[in-house]
Amino acid sequence: MSTDIFSEIADTGYRENLEDINSEEFFKVIKSRRSVRVFKDEPVKEEDMQKILDAAVLAPNSSNLQPWEFYWVKNATKKKALVEACLSQPAAATAPELIVCIARTDTWRANSKTMLNLLNEKEGVPAAAKTYYEKLVPLVYTQGPLSLFGFFKRIAIFFTGFKKVTPREPVSNSQMITWATKSTALGCENIMLAARALGYDSCPMEGADSKRIKDILHLGSGAHLVMVISIGKRDEKGVYGEQIRFDRSKFIKILE
Ligand SMILES: Cc1cc2nc3c(=O)[nH]c(=O)nc-3n(C[C@H](O)[C@H](O)[C@H](O)COP(=O)(O)O)c2cc1C
Known part of the structure:
Protein backbone atom coordinates (compact mmCIF):
# COMPACT_ATOMS: atom_id res chain seq x y z
CA MET A 1 0.00 0.00 0.00
CA SER A 2 1.49 3.32 -1.09
CA THR A 3 2.14 5.98 1.52
CA ASP A 4 2.86 8.65 -1.15
CA ILE A 5 -0.05 10.71 0.16
CA PHE A 6 2.24 11.66 3.06
CA SER A 7 5.18 12.78 0.92
CA GLU A 8 3.50 14.54 -2.00
CA ILE A 9 2.55 18.22 -1.88
CA ALA A 10 -1.01 18.66 -3.11
CA ASP A 11 -2.19 22.07 -4.31
CA THR A 12 -5.94 21.77 -4.06
CA GLY A 13 -6.45 25.46 -4.89
CA TYR A 14 -7.90 26.10 -1.42
CA ARG A 15 -6.66 29.24 0.36
CA GLU A 16 -7.50 30.41 3.89
CA ASN A 17 -7.26 33.89 5.41
CA LEU A 18 -5.04 34.02 8.47
CA GLU A 19 -6.36 36.11 11.35
CA ASP A 20 -4.02 38.28 13.43
CA ILE A 21 -3.39 36.81 16.87
CA ASN A 22 -2.71 38.69 20.07
CA SER A 23 0.06 36.40 21.27
CA GLU A 24 0.27 38.07 24.68
CA GLU A 25 -3.37 37.22 25.38
CA PHE A 26 -2.80 33.70 24.11
CA PHE A 27 0.11 33.09 26.48
CA LYS A 28 -1.90 34.68 29.30
CA VAL A 29 -4.51 32.00 28.73
CA ILE A 30 -1.88 29.25 28.82
CA LYS A 31 -0.10 30.60 31.87
CA SER A 32 -3.21 31.33 33.93
CA ARG A 33 -4.72 27.88 33.38
CA TRP A 108 -13.42 5.21 13.01
CA ARG A 109 -15.05 3.06 10.34
CA ALA A 110 -18.33 5.01 10.36
CA ASN A 111 -16.47 8.32 10.58
CA SER A 112 -14.25 7.33 7.67
CA LYS A 113 -17.37 6.64 5.57
CA THR A 114 -18.80 10.02 6.57
CA MET A 115 -15.53 11.66 5.56
CA LEU A 116 -15.52 9.86 2.23
CA ASN A 117 -19.11 10.93 1.54
CA LEU A 118 -18.19 14.55 2.35
CA LEU A 119 -15.14 14.41 0.09
CA ASN A 120 -17.24 12.91 -2.71
CA GLU A 121 -19.64 15.86 -2.47
CA LYS A 122 -16.82 18.41 -2.83
CA GLU A 123 -15.23 19.61 -6.06
CA GLY A 124 -11.51 19.24 -6.71
CA VAL A 125 -10.68 16.74 -3.96
CA PRO A 126 -7.51 14.86 -4.96
CA ALA A 127 -8.13 11.19 -5.73
CA ALA A 128 -5.41 10.31 -3.20
CA ALA A 129 -7.48 11.77 -0.37
CA LYS A 130 -10.42 9.54 -1.27
CA THR A 131 -8.17 6.51 -1.67
CA TYR A 132 -6.79 7.27 1.78
CA TYR A 133 -10.22 6.82 3.37
CA GLU A 134 -11.26 4.00 1.06
CA LYS A 135 -8.16 1.84 1.27
CA LEU A 136 -5.50 3.00 3.72
CA VAL A 137 -7.76 3.79 6.69
CA PRO A 138 -9.39 0.31 6.81
CA LEU A 139 -5.97 -1.31 6.47
CA VAL A 140 -4.35 0.78 9.18
CA TYR A 141 -7.11 0.75 11.80
CA THR A 142 -8.61 -2.74 11.46
CA GLN A 143 -7.05 -4.97 14.14
CA GLY A 144 -9.49 -7.88 14.12
CA PRO A 145 -10.66 -10.12 16.98
CA LEU A 146 -7.91 -10.59 19.60
CA SER A 147 -5.83 -8.14 17.49
CA LEU A 148 -5.08 -11.05 15.11
CA PHE A 149 -5.10 -8.94 11.98
CA GLY A 150 -2.97 -6.41 13.84
CA PHE A 151 -0.50 -9.18 14.68
CA PHE A 152 -0.13 -10.09 11.00
CA LYS A 153 0.34 -6.43 10.13
CA ARG A 154 3.01 -6.20 12.81
CA ILE A 155 4.95 -9.07 11.23
CA ALA A 156 4.55 -7.58 7.72
CA ILE A 157 5.66 -4.15 9.00
CA PHE A 158 8.67 -5.72 10.74
CA PHE A 159 9.97 -7.01 7.40
CA THR A 160 8.96 -4.10 5.12
CA GLY A 161 10.36 -1.75 7.77
CA PHE A 162 13.89 -2.96 7.04
CA LYS A 163 13.72 -1.58 3.49
CA LYS A 164 11.26 1.26 3.82
CA VAL A 165 10.20 3.98 6.23
CA THR A 166 6.93 2.56 7.58
CA PRO A 167 4.32 3.80 10.07
CA ARG A 168 4.28 1.01 12.67
CA GLU A 169 1.31 1.68 14.93
CA PRO A 170 -1.48 0.95 15.67
CA VAL A 171 -1.22 -2.83 15.32
CA SER A 172 -3.32 -4.01 18.27
C1 LIG B 1 -4.68 13.34 32.88
C2 LIG B 1 -4.74 14.16 34.14
C3 LIG B 1 -5.41 13.67 35.23
C4 LIG B 1 -5.53 14.44 36.39
N1 LIG B 1 -6.28 13.97 37.42
C5 LIG B 1 -6.52 14.77 38.48
C6 LIG B 1 -7.43 14.38 39.49
O1 LIG B 1 -8.04 13.32 39.44
N2 LIG B 1 -7.63 15.23 40.52
C7 LIG B 1 -7.00 16.44 40.62
O2 LIG B 1 -7.25 17.15 41.59
N3 LIG B 1 -6.12 16.84 39.66
C8 LIG B 1 -5.88 16.05 38.59
N4 LIG B 1 -5.05 16.47 37.59
C9 LIG B 1 -4.43 17.78 37.68
C10 LIG B 1 -2.94 17.66 37.93
O3 LIG B 1 -2.71 17.27 39.26
C11 LIG B 1 -2.32 19.02 37.61
O4 LIG B 1 -2.47 19.27 36.23
C12 LIG B 1 -0.83 19.10 37.96
O5 LIG B 1 -0.64 18.96 39.35
C13 LIG B 1 -0.22 20.42 37.52
O6 LIG B 1 -0.93 21.53 38.04
P1 LIG B 1 -1.54 22.66 37.09
O7 LIG B 1 -2.55 21.96 36.20
O8 LIG B 1 -2.22 23.64 38.01
O9 LIG B 1 -0.43 23.25 36.30
C14 LIG B 1 -4.91 15.72 36.44
C15 LIG B 1 -4.24 16.19 35.32
C16 LIG B 1 -4.19 15.45 34.18
C17 LIG B 1 -3.52 16.01 32.96
Missing part, protein backbone atom coordinates in the same frame (compact mmCIF):
# COMPACT_ATOMS: atom_id res chain seq x y z
CA ARG A 34 -4.42 26.03 36.65
CA SER A 35 -6.03 22.90 37.99
CA VAL A 36 -8.74 24.36 40.21
CA ARG A 37 -10.04 22.17 43.03
CA VAL A 38 -12.69 24.49 44.48
CA PHE A 39 -15.21 26.41 42.40
CA LYS A 40 -17.51 29.28 43.29
CA ASP A 41 -21.23 28.60 43.40
CA GLU A 42 -21.71 30.52 40.14
CA PRO A 43 -23.14 29.14 36.91
CA VAL A 44 -21.34 28.81 33.61
CA LYS A 45 -23.32 30.46 30.83
CA GLU A 46 -24.94 27.98 28.44
CA GLU A 47 -23.45 29.82 25.45
CA ASP A 48 -19.98 29.63 27.00
CA MET A 49 -20.31 25.89 27.60
CA GLN A 50 -21.29 25.49 23.95
CA LYS A 51 -18.21 27.50 22.88
CA ILE A 52 -16.00 25.35 25.11
CA LEU A 53 -17.44 22.17 23.59
CA ASP A 54 -17.04 23.58 20.08
CA ALA A 55 -13.37 24.20 20.89
CA ALA A 56 -12.97 20.55 21.91
CA VAL A 57 -13.97 19.22 18.50
CA LEU A 58 -11.71 21.71 16.70
CA ALA A 59 -8.64 19.94 18.03
CA PRO A 60 -6.36 18.25 15.53
CA ASN A 61 -7.04 14.53 15.40
CA SER A 62 -5.68 11.45 13.74
CA SER A 63 -6.71 11.08 10.08
CA ASN A 64 -9.56 13.47 10.92
CA LEU A 65 -11.46 10.43 12.16
CA GLN A 66 -12.53 12.36 15.27
CA PRO A 67 -12.31 9.40 17.65
CA TRP A 68 -13.80 11.23 20.61
CA GLU A 69 -16.98 12.12 22.44
CA PHE A 70 -17.49 14.87 24.99
CA TYR A 71 -20.43 14.43 27.36
CA TRP A 72 -21.65 17.55 29.13
CA VAL A 73 -23.59 15.97 31.97
CA LYS A 74 -26.41 18.39 32.80
CA ASN A 75 -28.87 15.84 34.16
CA ALA A 76 -28.90 16.29 37.96
CA THR A 77 -29.17 12.60 38.84
CA LYS A 78 -26.40 11.61 36.44
CA LYS A 79 -24.24 14.53 37.60
CA LYS A 80 -24.57 13.42 41.23
CA ALA A 81 -23.55 9.88 40.24
CA LEU A 82 -20.68 11.30 38.18
CA VAL A 83 -19.36 13.34 41.12
CA GLU A 84 -19.39 10.16 43.22
CA ALA A 85 -17.60 8.29 40.42
CA CYS A 86 -14.97 11.04 40.54
CA LEU A 87 -14.33 9.95 44.14
CA SER A 88 -16.37 12.97 45.32
CA GLN A 89 -13.26 15.10 44.75
CA PRO A 90 -13.98 18.77 45.58
CA ALA A 91 -12.87 19.57 42.02
CA ALA A 92 -15.94 17.62 40.87
CA ALA A 93 -18.30 18.18 43.79
CA THR A 94 -18.02 21.99 43.72
CA ALA A 95 -17.93 22.29 39.92
CA PRO A 96 -21.00 23.80 38.26
CA GLU A 97 -20.35 21.77 35.11
CA LEU A 98 -18.64 18.49 34.25
CA ILE A 99 -17.55 17.16 30.87
CA VAL A 100 -16.67 13.49 30.42
CA CYS A 101 -14.08 13.04 27.68
CA ILE A 102 -14.23 9.69 25.95
CA ALA A 103 -11.89 8.18 23.36
CA ARG A 104 -13.64 5.88 20.88
CA THR A 105 -11.95 2.98 19.18
CA ASP A 106 -15.17 1.83 17.51
CA THR A 107 -16.27 4.87 15.52
CA ASN A 173 -6.57 -3.17 19.98
CA SER A 174 -4.67 -1.70 22.93
CA GLN A 175 -2.66 0.54 20.57
CA MET A 176 -6.00 1.68 19.18
CA ILE A 177 -6.82 3.00 22.67
CA THR A 178 -3.57 4.98 22.65
CA TRP A 179 -4.42 6.15 19.13
CA ALA A 180 -7.85 7.47 20.10
CA THR A 181 -6.64 8.86 23.43
CA LYS A 182 -3.98 11.07 21.78
CA SER A 183 -6.58 12.94 19.75
CA THR A 184 -9.09 13.09 22.60
CA ALA A 185 -6.49 14.53 24.96
CA LEU A 186 -5.90 17.37 22.50
CA GLY A 187 -9.63 18.07 22.61
CA CYS A 188 -9.35 18.09 26.42
CA GLU A 189 -6.64 20.75 26.33
CA ASN A 190 -8.78 22.84 23.99
CA ILE A 191 -11.62 22.60 26.53
CA MET A 192 -9.41 23.83 29.37
CA LEU A 193 -7.86 26.67 27.38
CA ALA A 194 -11.22 27.75 25.95
CA ALA A 195 -12.66 27.80 29.47
CA ARG A 196 -9.79 30.03 30.64
CA ALA A 197 -10.15 32.33 27.63
CA LEU A 198 -13.81 32.79 28.56
CA GLY A 199 -12.95 33.63 32.19
CA TYR A 200 -13.61 30.20 33.71
CA ASP A 201 -11.37 27.54 35.17
CA SER A 202 -11.10 23.80 34.99
CA CYS A 203 -9.70 20.67 36.54
CA PRO A 204 -8.81 17.56 34.55
CA MET A 205 -9.54 14.40 36.55
CA GLU A 206 -8.50 10.83 35.97
CA GLY A 207 -9.01 10.04 39.62
CA ALA A 208 -12.31 8.43 38.73
CA ASP A 209 -14.04 5.07 38.39
CA SER A 210 -14.06 4.52 34.64
CA LYS A 211 -16.48 1.57 34.79
CA ARG A 212 -19.05 3.48 36.83
CA ILE A 213 -18.73 6.47 34.53
CA LYS A 214 -19.26 4.29 31.47
CA ASP A 215 -22.32 2.78 33.16
CA ILE A 216 -23.73 6.25 33.89
CA LEU A 217 -23.32 7.15 30.22
CA HIS A 218 -24.40 3.71 28.93
CA LEU A 219 -21.14 3.23 27.04
CA GLY A 220 -19.76 -0.04 25.73
CA SER A 221 -16.32 -1.56 25.27
CA GLY A 222 -15.30 0.77 22.42
CA ALA A 223 -15.45 3.78 24.75
CA HIS A 224 -12.47 4.67 26.93
CA LEU A 225 -12.47 7.29 29.66
CA VAL A 226 -9.70 9.82 29.06
CA MET A 227 -10.62 12.28 31.77
CA VAL A 228 -13.47 14.21 33.35
CA ILE A 229 -13.09 17.99 33.22
CA SER A 230 -14.78 20.31 35.67
CA ILE A 231 -15.63 23.83 34.58
CA GLY A 232 -16.54 26.84 36.69
CA LYS A 233 -15.38 30.09 38.25
CA ARG A 234 -12.38 29.56 40.49
CA ASP A 235 -12.88 30.08 44.19
CA GLU A 236 -10.09 32.18 45.74
CA LYS A 237 -8.87 29.11 47.63
CA GLY A 238 -9.35 26.90 44.54
CA VAL A 239 -5.68 26.77 43.52
CA TYR A 240 -3.67 24.86 46.10
CA GLY A 241 -0.25 26.38 45.46
CA GLU A 242 2.18 27.89 43.00
CA GLN A 243 2.53 26.12 39.69
CA ILE A 244 5.50 23.77 39.89
CA ARG A 245 7.40 22.62 36.85
CA PHE A 246 10.87 21.09 36.89
CA ASP A 247 13.72 22.73 35.05
CA ARG A 248 12.86 22.94 31.36
CA SER A 249 16.19 21.30 30.43
CA LYS A 250 14.86 18.05 31.90
CA PHE A 251 12.13 17.90 29.27
CA ILE A 252 13.07 20.13 26.38
CA LYS A 253 15.82 18.71 24.22
CA ILE A 254 17.17 20.76 21.36
CA LEU A 255 19.20 18.73 18.92
CA GLU A 256 21.67 20.83 16.95
Whole structure:
Protein backbone atom coordinates (compact mmCIF):
# COMPACT_ATOMS: atom_id res chain seq x y z
CA MET A 1 0.00 0.00 0.00
CA SER A 2 1.49 3.32 -1.09
CA THR A 3 2.14 5.98 1.52
CA ASP A 4 2.86 8.65 -1.15
CA ILE A 5 -0.05 10.71 0.16
CA PHE A 6 2.24 11.66 3.06
CA SER A 7 5.18 12.78 0.92
CA GLU A 8 3.50 14.54 -2.00
CA ILE A 9 2.55 18.22 -1.88
CA ALA A 10 -1.01 18.66 -3.11
CA ASP A 11 -2.19 22.07 -4.31
CA THR A 12 -5.94 21.77 -4.06
CA GLY A 13 -6.45 25.46 -4.89
CA TYR A 14 -7.90 26.10 -1.42
CA ARG A 15 -6.66 29.24 0.36
CA GLU A 16 -7.50 30.41 3.89
CA ASN A 17 -7.26 33.89 5.41
CA LEU A 18 -5.04 34.02 8.47
CA GLU A 19 -6.36 36.11 11.35
CA ASP A 20 -4.02 38.28 13.43
CA ILE A 21 -3.39 36.81 16.87
CA ASN A 22 -2.71 38.69 20.07
CA SER A 23 0.06 36.40 21.27
CA GLU A 24 0.27 38.07 24.68
CA GLU A 25 -3.37 37.22 25.38
CA PHE A 26 -2.80 33.70 24.11
CA PHE A 27 0.11 33.09 26.48
CA LYS A 28 -1.90 34.68 29.30
CA VAL A 29 -4.51 32.00 28.73
CA ILE A 30 -1.88 29.25 28.82
CA LYS A 31 -0.10 30.60 31.87
CA SER A 32 -3.21 31.33 33.93
CA ARG A 33 -4.72 27.88 33.38
CA ARG A 34 -4.42 26.03 36.65
CA SER A 35 -6.03 22.90 37.99
CA VAL A 36 -8.74 24.36 40.21
CA ARG A 37 -10.04 22.17 43.03
CA VAL A 38 -12.69 24.49 44.48
CA PHE A 39 -15.21 26.41 42.40
CA LYS A 40 -17.51 29.28 43.29
CA ASP A 41 -21.23 28.60 43.40
CA GLU A 42 -21.71 30.52 40.14
CA PRO A 43 -23.14 29.14 36.91
CA VAL A 44 -21.34 28.81 33.61
CA LYS A 45 -23.32 30.46 30.83
CA GLU A 46 -24.94 27.98 28.44
CA GLU A 47 -23.45 29.82 25.45
CA ASP A 48 -19.98 29.63 27.00
CA MET A 49 -20.31 25.89 27.60
CA GLN A 50 -21.29 25.49 23.95
CA LYS A 51 -18.21 27.50 22.88
CA ILE A 52 -16.00 25.35 25.11
CA LEU A 53 -17.44 22.17 23.59
CA ASP A 54 -17.04 23.58 20.08
CA ALA A 55 -13.37 24.20 20.89
CA ALA A 56 -12.97 20.55 21.91
CA VAL A 57 -13.97 19.22 18.50
CA LEU A 58 -11.71 21.71 16.70
CA ALA A 59 -8.64 19.94 18.03
CA PRO A 60 -6.36 18.25 15.53
CA ASN A 61 -7.04 14.53 15.40
CA SER A 62 -5.68 11.45 13.74
CA SER A 63 -6.71 11.08 10.08
CA ASN A 64 -9.56 13.47 10.92
CA LEU A 65 -11.46 10.43 12.16
CA GLN A 66 -12.53 12.36 15.27
CA PRO A 67 -12.31 9.40 17.65
CA TRP A 68 -13.80 11.23 20.61
CA GLU A 69 -16.98 12.12 22.44
CA PHE A 70 -17.49 14.87 24.99
CA TYR A 71 -20.43 14.43 27.36
CA TRP A 72 -21.65 17.55 29.13
CA VAL A 73 -23.59 15.97 31.97
CA LYS A 74 -26.41 18.39 32.80
CA ASN A 75 -28.87 15.84 34.16
CA ALA A 76 -28.90 16.29 37.96
CA THR A 77 -29.17 12.60 38.84
CA LYS A 78 -26.40 11.61 36.44
CA LYS A 79 -24.24 14.53 37.60
CA LYS A 80 -24.57 13.42 41.23
CA ALA A 81 -23.55 9.88 40.24
CA LEU A 82 -20.68 11.30 38.18
CA VAL A 83 -19.36 13.34 41.12
CA GLU A 84 -19.39 10.16 43.22
CA ALA A 85 -17.60 8.29 40.42
CA CYS A 86 -14.97 11.04 40.54
CA LEU A 87 -14.33 9.95 44.14
CA SER A 88 -16.37 12.97 45.32
CA GLN A 89 -13.26 15.10 44.75
CA PRO A 90 -13.98 18.77 45.58
CA ALA A 91 -12.87 19.57 42.02
CA ALA A 92 -15.94 17.62 40.87
CA ALA A 93 -18.30 18.18 43.79
CA THR A 94 -18.02 21.99 43.72
CA ALA A 95 -17.93 22.29 39.92
CA PRO A 96 -21.00 23.80 38.26
CA GLU A 97 -20.35 21.77 35.11
CA LEU A 98 -18.64 18.49 34.25
CA ILE A 99 -17.55 17.16 30.87
CA VAL A 100 -16.67 13.49 30.42
CA CYS A 101 -14.08 13.04 27.68
CA ILE A 102 -14.23 9.69 25.95
CA ALA A 103 -11.89 8.18 23.36
CA ARG A 104 -13.64 5.88 20.88
CA THR A 105 -11.95 2.98 19.18
CA ASP A 106 -15.17 1.83 17.51
CA THR A 107 -16.27 4.87 15.52
CA TRP A 108 -13.42 5.21 13.01
CA ARG A 109 -15.05 3.06 10.34
CA ALA A 110 -18.33 5.01 10.36
CA ASN A 111 -16.47 8.32 10.58
CA SER A 112 -14.25 7.33 7.67
CA LYS A 113 -17.37 6.64 5.57
CA THR A 114 -18.80 10.02 6.57
CA MET A 115 -15.53 11.66 5.56
CA LEU A 116 -15.52 9.86 2.23
CA ASN A 117 -19.11 10.93 1.54
CA LEU A 118 -18.19 14.55 2.35
CA LEU A 119 -15.14 14.41 0.09
CA ASN A 120 -17.24 12.91 -2.71
CA GLU A 121 -19.64 15.86 -2.47
CA LYS A 122 -16.82 18.41 -2.83
CA GLU A 123 -15.23 19.61 -6.06
CA GLY A 124 -11.51 19.24 -6.71
CA VAL A 125 -10.68 16.74 -3.96
CA PRO A 126 -7.51 14.86 -4.96
CA ALA A 127 -8.13 11.19 -5.73
CA ALA A 128 -5.41 10.31 -3.20
CA ALA A 129 -7.48 11.77 -0.37
CA LYS A 130 -10.42 9.54 -1.27
CA THR A 131 -8.17 6.51 -1.67
CA TYR A 132 -6.79 7.27 1.78
CA TYR A 133 -10.22 6.82 3.37
CA GLU A 134 -11.26 4.00 1.06
CA LYS A 135 -8.16 1.84 1.27
CA LEU A 136 -5.50 3.00 3.72
CA VAL A 137 -7.76 3.79 6.69
CA PRO A 138 -9.39 0.31 6.81
CA LEU A 139 -5.97 -1.31 6.47
CA VAL A 140 -4.35 0.78 9.18
CA TYR A 141 -7.11 0.75 11.80
CA THR A 142 -8.61 -2.74 11.46
CA GLN A 143 -7.05 -4.97 14.14
CA GLY A 144 -9.49 -7.88 14.12
CA PRO A 145 -10.66 -10.12 16.98
CA LEU A 146 -7.91 -10.59 19.60
CA SER A 147 -5.83 -8.14 17.49
CA LEU A 148 -5.08 -11.05 15.11
CA PHE A 149 -5.10 -8.94 11.98
CA GLY A 150 -2.97 -6.41 13.84
CA PHE A 151 -0.50 -9.18 14.68
CA PHE A 152 -0.13 -10.09 11.00
CA LYS A 153 0.34 -6.43 10.13
CA ARG A 154 3.01 -6.20 12.81
CA ILE A 155 4.95 -9.07 11.23
CA ALA A 156 4.55 -7.58 7.72
CA ILE A 157 5.66 -4.15 9.00
CA PHE A 158 8.67 -5.72 10.74
CA PHE A 159 9.97 -7.01 7.40
CA THR A 160 8.96 -4.10 5.12
CA GLY A 161 10.36 -1.75 7.77
CA PHE A 162 13.89 -2.96 7.04
CA LYS A 163 13.72 -1.58 3.49
CA LYS A 164 11.26 1.26 3.82
CA VAL A 165 10.20 3.98 6.23
CA THR A 166 6.93 2.56 7.58
CA PRO A 167 4.32 3.80 10.07
CA ARG A 168 4.28 1.01 12.67
CA GLU A 169 1.31 1.68 14.93
CA PRO A 170 -1.48 0.95 15.67
CA VAL A 171 -1.22 -2.83 15.32
CA SER A 172 -3.32 -4.01 18.27
CA ASN A 173 -6.57 -3.17 19.98
CA SER A 174 -4.67 -1.70 22.93
CA GLN A 175 -2.66 0.54 20.57
CA MET A 176 -6.00 1.68 19.18
CA ILE A 177 -6.82 3.00 22.67
CA THR A 178 -3.57 4.98 22.65
CA TRP A 179 -4.42 6.15 19.13
CA ALA A 180 -7.85 7.47 20.10
CA THR A 181 -6.64 8.86 23.43
CA LYS A 182 -3.98 11.07 21.78
CA SER A 183 -6.58 12.94 19.75
CA THR A 184 -9.09 13.09 22.60
CA ALA A 185 -6.49 14.53 24.96
CA LEU A 186 -5.90 17.37 22.50
CA GLY A 187 -9.63 18.07 22.61
CA CYS A 188 -9.35 18.09 26.42
CA GLU A 189 -6.64 20.75 26.33
CA ASN A 190 -8.78 22.84 23.99
CA ILE A 191 -11.62 22.60 26.53
CA MET A 192 -9.41 23.83 29.37
CA LEU A 193 -7.86 26.67 27.38
CA ALA A 194 -11.22 27.75 25.95
CA ALA A 195 -12.66 27.80 29.47
CA ARG A 196 -9.79 30.03 30.64
CA ALA A 197 -10.15 32.33 27.63
CA LEU A 198 -13.81 32.79 28.56
CA GLY A 199 -12.95 33.63 32.19
CA TYR A 200 -13.61 30.20 33.71
CA ASP A 201 -11.37 27.54 35.17
CA SER A 202 -11.10 23.80 34.99
CA CYS A 203 -9.70 20.67 36.54
CA PRO A 204 -8.81 17.56 34.55
CA MET A 205 -9.54 14.40 36.55
CA GLU A 206 -8.50 10.83 35.97
CA GLY A 207 -9.01 10.04 39.62
CA ALA A 208 -12.31 8.43 38.73
CA ASP A 209 -14.04 5.07 38.39
CA SER A 210 -14.06 4.52 34.64
CA LYS A 211 -16.48 1.57 34.79
CA ARG A 212 -19.05 3.48 36.83
CA ILE A 213 -18.73 6.47 34.53
CA LYS A 214 -19.26 4.29 31.47
CA ASP A 215 -22.32 2.78 33.16
CA ILE A 216 -23.73 6.25 33.89
CA LEU A 217 -23.32 7.15 30.22
CA HIS A 218 -24.40 3.71 28.93
CA LEU A 219 -21.14 3.23 27.04
CA GLY A 220 -19.76 -0.04 25.73
CA SER A 221 -16.32 -1.56 25.27
CA GLY A 222 -15.30 0.77 22.42
CA ALA A 223 -15.45 3.78 24.75
CA HIS A 224 -12.47 4.67 26.93
CA LEU A 225 -12.47 7.29 29.66
CA VAL A 226 -9.70 9.82 29.06
CA MET A 227 -10.62 12.28 31.77
CA VAL A 228 -13.47 14.21 33.35
CA ILE A 229 -13.09 17.99 33.22
CA SER A 230 -14.78 20.31 35.67
CA ILE A 231 -15.63 23.83 34.58
CA GLY A 232 -16.54 26.84 36.69
CA LYS A 233 -15.38 30.09 38.25
CA ARG A 234 -12.38 29.56 40.49
CA ASP A 235 -12.88 30.08 44.19
CA GLU A 236 -10.09 32.18 45.74
CA LYS A 237 -8.87 29.11 47.63
CA GLY A 238 -9.35 26.90 44.54
CA VAL A 239 -5.68 26.77 43.52
CA TYR A 240 -3.67 24.86 46.10
CA GLY A 241 -0.25 26.38 45.46
CA GLU A 242 2.18 27.89 43.00
CA GLN A 243 2.53 26.12 39.69
CA ILE A 244 5.50 23.77 39.89
CA ARG A 245 7.40 22.62 36.85
CA PHE A 246 10.87 21.09 36.89
CA ASP A 247 13.72 22.73 35.05
CA ARG A 248 12.86 22.94 31.36
CA SER A 249 16.19 21.30 30.43
CA LYS A 250 14.86 18.05 31.90
CA PHE A 251 12.13 17.90 29.27
CA ILE A 252 13.07 20.13 26.38
CA LYS A 253 15.82 18.71 24.22
CA ILE A 254 17.17 20.76 21.36
CA LEU A 255 19.20 18.73 18.92
CA GLU A 256 21.67 20.83 16.95
C1 LIG B 1 -4.68 13.34 32.88
C2 LIG B 1 -4.74 14.16 34.14
C3 LIG B 1 -5.41 13.67 35.23
C4 LIG B 1 -5.53 14.44 36.39
N1 LIG B 1 -6.28 13.97 37.42
C5 LIG B 1 -6.52 14.77 38.48
C6 LIG B 1 -7.43 14.38 39.49
O1 LIG B 1 -8.04 13.32 39.44
N2 LIG B 1 -7.63 15.23 40.52
C7 LIG B 1 -7.00 16.44 40.62
O2 LIG B 1 -7.25 17.15 41.59
N3 LIG B 1 -6.12 16.84 39.66
C8 LIG B 1 -5.88 16.05 38.59
N4 LIG B 1 -5.05 16.47 37.59
C9 LIG B 1 -4.43 17.78 37.68
C10 LIG B 1 -2.94 17.66 37.93
O3 LIG B 1 -2.71 17.27 39.26
C11 LIG B 1 -2.32 19.02 37.61
O4 LIG B 1 -2.47 19.27 36.23
C12 LIG B 1 -0.83 19.10 37.96
O5 LIG B 1 -0.64 18.96 39.35
C13 LIG B 1 -0.22 20.42 37.52
O6 LIG B 1 -0.93 21.53 38.04
P1 LIG B 1 -1.54 22.66 37.09
O7 LIG B 1 -2.55 21.96 36.20
O8 LIG B 1 -2.22 23.64 38.01
O9 LIG B 1 -0.43 23.25 36.30
C14 LIG B 1 -4.91 15.72 36.44
C15 LIG B 1 -4.24 16.19 35.32
C16 LIG B 1 -4.19 15.45 34.18
C17 LIG B 1 -3.52 16.01 32.96
